[in-house]
Amino acid sequence: MLASDDDILREAEKWRRAGKGVALATVVETWGSAPRPVGSHLVIDEEGNFLGSVSGGCVEGAVVTEALDVIGETRPRMLEFGVADETAWQVGLSCGGRIKVYVEPVN
Template identity: 75%
Template sequence: MSETTASLLPGQDVLETAETWAREGRLTALATVIETWGSAPRPVGSHLVIDSDGQFEGSVSGGCVEGAVITEALDVIESRVPKILEFGVADETAWRVGLSCGGRIRVYVEPLGGATL
């Protein structure tokens, strides 16, 4: 029973939202937590979906780094090239955001629906 599979409330499933947005023709990116060290707030496998207007659903960190992930996701939506982001104390100067809990996370950001473009 993975804790990443249960959504908070019915109708708030991030991957279903991602499919709906992609079908509506919205340009979107999907961010996934792929690795965590220390006390990271969201488990590996957590998703955040972002569209080209900066609207988003889901979470990868409980609010600490979402802003930076969204900014990077807008680049990914434009370039159609996936990228890996790393956040944490060690990267504070590089990203100017960090996890207040002291943990570190790695996030994979990929374009959605690339094949249809």
């Protein structure tokens, strides 16, 4: 069972209160056969711990890696994964769809 939005946001708040750097990734656009719907969340701390899902597992590793950079830089970024991209096959998004994920630091 996937974590609820409330669980994800509570964990983000808990990590911030513990003094950790935190980023929130959100699916903002999908096209075709996307693994998770718009609005799906993944929260990541500076140690690489995470909760939630933006892709059903197929691109989570890449999103976590990018989130660690966002935490370090404190600047958000937009990520895009799609079947036509070479990175889609590298990270496992072979479902035929495309997703855009916005990753932002949590202050």
